[in-house]
Amino acid sequence: MTEDGHSESSSREAGLSAAIIAELKAELATLRGEVRMLRIANAELERVAIRDTLTPLYNRRYFLTALHERIVRARRYGASAAVLFIDINRMKHINDLFGHSAGDFALVHAAQLVRAHVRETDVAARLGGDEFAIIIEEVDAALATTKAEQLDHVLRTAQCRYGEALLPVSASIGWTMLMPNDTAESLIERADADMYARKRASYQAQAGGGQAA
Structure with missing residues (x-):
């Protein structure tokens, strides 16, 4: 005790x-x-x-998932949406002349500009290589055109300096509106076709056109 x-x-x-x-x-x-x-x-x-492994954008897998979700939402609630397809011009030329590190730098530069000029509700992704795409909701054809023109201007005029070199970064941009019977594949194919049509028209209009993209 x-x-x-x-x-x-x-x-x-x-x-x-x-x-x-x-x-x-x-x-x-x-x-x-x-x-x-x-x-x-x-x-x-x-x-x-x-996320994409190189740029600050989403990757292709996430983009396709998000696009399927937007299509379902549009059918259910009648929401509008557009898909922009962006192809960075002359990437082979940049890689051959300045090296693949410079090419990666140019892609990151372009992706940062795209990300800075889309809304929080938009989905911007790198689909692979030099191709990007954006899903924009609650827009009509006029607004989709305005957004494509804005991005075209930004990508064409923003300087991309890599060391002492000034990389010739620009883009061709196509777009399409979501239609009632669209699938993710049909939307991307139509936006892609519009992009290539605009790329060809741009090159044909340039003096000494016909350069490889």
Whole structure:
């Protein structure tokens, strides 16, 4: 028996309980830290799964998923949408003349400009190579034309400096409105065809045209 009337066994039990509680608290803190790190890792995996590996834009897989969702939404609620298809001009020329690192730099430059000139609700993606696409909702043909012209001007006039070199970055942009019976594939094909028609017309209008894209 201790002086305060408690048995030694009770004191030991109290000490053990305090030690167990302290150990459990430490384990809980460790678990919380591990859960936090797991959430961060999962968020990074999700980001990697939907983002392009080179540019700050979404990747093709995410773009197609988003486009399917917009088509379903349009059919259900009658919402309007447009798809813009962007092809960076003369990328082979840039790669051959300045190197592939310069070509990557030009693609990132173009992607940053695209991202800076779309709304939060728009979906801008790199489909692969030198091709980008954008989904724009709640627009009519006039607004889609205005957006395409704005992006064309920005990509053509914003200087792209790579070291001492000034890279000749510009783009050909086609677009199409979402139609009632469209699929993701038909939308992309139509916007792509419009882009190539505009590219050909632009090259034919240039003095000394016919340069390879």
